[in-house]
Amino acid sequence: MLEIRIHGRGGQGGVTSAELLAKAVIDQGRFAQAFPSFGPERRGAPVVAFVRVSGEQIRLREKIYKPDVVLVLDPSLLDIVDVAEGLAEDGVVVVNTNRSAEELKRKYGWPRVATVDAQKVALEELGVPITNTTMLGALLRAVDILPAEAMEDSIAERFGPKLGPKNYKALGRAHAETVVA
Template identity: 65%
Template sequence: MWEIRLHGRGGQGAVTSAELLARAAIAQGKFAQAFPSFGPERRGAPVQAFVRVDDKKILKREKIYEPNMVMVLDPTLLDVVNVAEGLKEDGTVVVNSPQANDELKKKYSWPNVAAVNATRIAMDILSVPITNTTMIGALLKASGILEPADMEAVILDRFGPKLGPKNFNAMSKAYEVTNIN
C-alpha cells in the first residue's frame, strides 16, 4: 500500500492534490482514500493531507504516521516542519525546490529525494505560483503509482476547460523534469 503525506500551506492545494490522486487511482480500479488534517488555520498556515492507494480494500482510517512518500508543495516549510517525520527507511521526499537533490539529501538527511522547481513550472504555464497539480507530476514520476495520463480526466473535471489543460500541462512538465535519487 502507498501511504503518502502531503505538506503545504493553507490555500496552496495540498488537499486538492490528495483528492485528485485518490480520484484518479479509483478511476484506474484501485482503492484509495484522501483526507486533510487541519483545524481552524488561516490561509498560509502549514497543513497536511493524506492519501492511501492500494490494489486491495483499505481498512485503515487513521492519519498516516509512517508514510512511504512525502510531498512538499512549499519549500519554506522545510525549515519550519519536520516533513520527513516517520518517513519509512527507504521512503522518498518529493519536494518543490530549485536545489539539487544531493544538497537536499545532505542538508535534511533524507533517504531518497525527487526534486523539481514546481514554482517555476507553475509560473511559466499557469502564471501563478500554485504548485499542487505540478507536484503531482513529480510524485507520479517518483512513485510510479499512476501514469500521467491517468490524471487527465480528473484534472479536467476539477479545473474545467480553461484551466484544466494548463494544469495537466504543468503536471506533465514536472513529470518530465523531476530529478530522482
C-alpha cells in the same frame, strides 16, 4: 499499501492534490482515500493532507504516521516542520525547490529525494504560484503509482475546459523535469 503525506500551506492546493490523486487511482480500478488534517488554519498556515493507495479495500481511518512518500509543496516548511518524520526506511521525499536533490539528501539525510522547481513551472504554465498539480507530476515521476496520463480526466473534471489543460500541461512538464536521487 502506499501511504503519502502532503505538506503545504493553506491555499496552495495540498488537499486538492490528495483528492485528485485518489480519484485518478480509483478511476484506474484500485482503492484510495484522501483526507486533510487541519483545524481553524488560515491561508498560508501549514496544512497536511494524506493519501492511501492500495490494490485492496482500505479500512484504516487515521492519519499517516509512517509515510512511504512525503510531498512538500512549499520549501519554506523544510525549516519549520519535520516533514520526514516517520518516513519509511526506503521512503522518498518529493520537494518543490530549485535546490538539487543531492543537496537536500546530504542536508537532511533522507534516503531518496525528488526535486522540481514546481513554482517556476506553475508560474510559467498557469500564471499563478499554485503548485498542486505540478507537484503531482513530480510525485508520479518519483513513485510508480500511475502513469501521468491517468491524471488527465481527474484534472479536467476538477478544473474545467479552460484551466484543466493548463494544469495537465504543468503536471506533464513537472513530471519531465523532476530529478530523483
